[in-house]
Amino acid sequence: MPKIAIGVPVYNGQEHLSRTLNSICSQTFCDFNVIISDNASEDNTAKICARFVDADSRFLYVRQKRNIGPIENFRYIINQCQTKYFVFLAADDFWYPEYLEKNIAKLESVPSAICSVSEVVFGSNGNLLRESNGTFPLEGGQIDKLKKFFSRLPNDNSRFYGVFRTQVLQKAFSNNISFHVGDWYLMALTLLSGTHIEVDVVLMYREAADYYRYMKQLKSEDVGFLSNAFPVYPMMCAFMRLMNFKQNIQVLWPLLRLNYRMFIVYAKCNLFKLRSSASQK
Numbered sequence: 001m002p003k004i005a006i007g008v009p010v011y012n013g014q015e016h017l018s019r020t021l022n023s024i025c026s027q028t029f030c031d032f033n034v035i036i037s038d039n040a041s042e043d044n045t046a047k048i049c050a051r052f053v054d055a056d057s058r059f060l061y062v063r064q065k066r067n068i069g070p071i072e073n074f075r076y077i078i079n080q081c082q083t084k085y086f087v088f089l090a091a092d093d094f095w096y097p098e099y100l101e102k103n104i105a106k107l108e109s110v111p112s113a114i115c116s117v118s119e120v121v122f123g124s125n126g127n128l129l130r131e132s133n134g135t136f137p138l139e140g141g142q143i144d145k146l147k148k149f150f151s152r153l154p155n156d157n158s159r160f161y162g163v164f165r166t167q168v169l170q171k172a173f174s175n176n177i178s179f180h181v182g183d184w185y186l187m188a189l190t191l192l193s194g195t196h197i198e199v200d201v202v203l204m205y206r207e208a209a210d211y212y213r214y215m216k217q218l219k220s221e222d223v224g225f226l227s228n229a230f231p232v233y234p235m236m237c238a239f240m241r242l243m244n245f246k247q248n249i250q251v252l253w254p255l256l257r258l259n260y261r262m263f264i265v266y267a268k269c270n271l272f273k274l275r276s277s278a279s280q281k
Contacts, residue, residue: 002058003031004085004100004163007077009070010049011039013091016207017048023094025056029101035080038063039073045091071182075173078166086166092207093161099203103163106199114194117162118203129208132158138196143250145191150254154262157183158206159196168193179234188239231266232259 006024010017024034036049036059049061064073078086085104089095103116110116120132134156138145160183172189179185190196236255240248 002033002083004029004087004104005081005083005166006032006034007074007081007086007088008034008036008091009039009073009077009088010036010041010045010091011067011070011073012041012043012045014041014044014048016092016094017045020089020091020094021048021052021059023096023099024089025052026097027095027100028097029104032058032100033083034059035077036061037073037077039070040064040067071177078170078173081166081170083166085163086169087163088161090161090206094205096203096205100163102199102201102203106197107163107165110195110197112195113197114165114168114190115159115162115196116199117159117196118199119201120156120158120161120204120206121202122156122206122208124208126205128205131202132156132206134158135162135198137198138191140195142192143247145195146188146251147254149188149191150251150258153184153258154265156206157187158204159187161204161206162196164190165194176238179238180231181235184232185235185239189242192242230259230263232262 008020008024013020021034021036024032034052036052038045038049038061040063046061046063049059053059053061062076064076068076074088077088085107087100087103099118103118106116107113117135120135122129122132132155133152135158136152138149140148168190169186171193172186175185175189177185187196232255236259240252240255243251
């Protein structure tokens with residue numbers, strides 16, 4: 001049994017997938033296995049994966065019979081694992097060589113920590129754009145961690161791609177996640193089990209996503225007016241159902257502020273798109 005399992009969920013990832021998988025092969029920490037779950041891709045993803053599976057016995061490739069959606073693809077991978085540690089790597093991101101080594105060492109040195117993530121940079125096709133604002137440590141009491149996490153959202157959720165203690169992440173994924181910003185919800189759930197720590201050096205590159213990606217997702221899900229206007233509201237309700245009354249009172253204000261901030265963000269995006277469409281006409 002290797003010490004860590006690496007999960008690579010992918011759908012039509014041919015553009016960057018070779019770069020991603022090569023960064024795994026280049027790790028200084030070598031005691032791992034890799035599970036690639038292909039969500040019924042329609043491009044050359046399978047051929048790229050076959051090269052790595054043939055060359056390295058640590059790689060396992062699974063192709064889903066149909067597209068099961070991103071959350072279920074992530075869930076499928078984590079449920080296959082029995083290693084001590086686990087980490088996701090998106091098919092368009094990559095690690096610097098010491099990513100696994102330094103994060104695992106950090107977790108080994110802090111028994112109360114359940115997640116370690118390095119600093120992260122975002123870029124486009126390899127060109128650096130900005131540093132992540134979502135990898136800060138979350139330590140202290142349970143409520144203090146949650147209040148700090150929710151208060152500093154919305155930011156990128158790069159901690160989702162940190163190194164986790166496998167059982168904690170599996171427990172989080174056992175919950176229903178049928179709503180927007182499910183990755184925020186998952187991270188909040190893991191904070192109920194321990195702390196998040198940070199390796200204060202850049203060891204991960206993330207490909208910058210389409211700015212309107214989440215808006216497109218909301219429209220495709222047909223979530224209704226309330227959830228469209230306040231996209232974090234269903235996540236807030238789901239999380240508060242897990243807490244007792246006293247805990248809910250303590251985290252309610254940062255959650256309400258988060259809903260308001262996301263309402264403003266999405267309203268501005270919609271206004272910008274309307275103006276752009278009008279100017280093109």
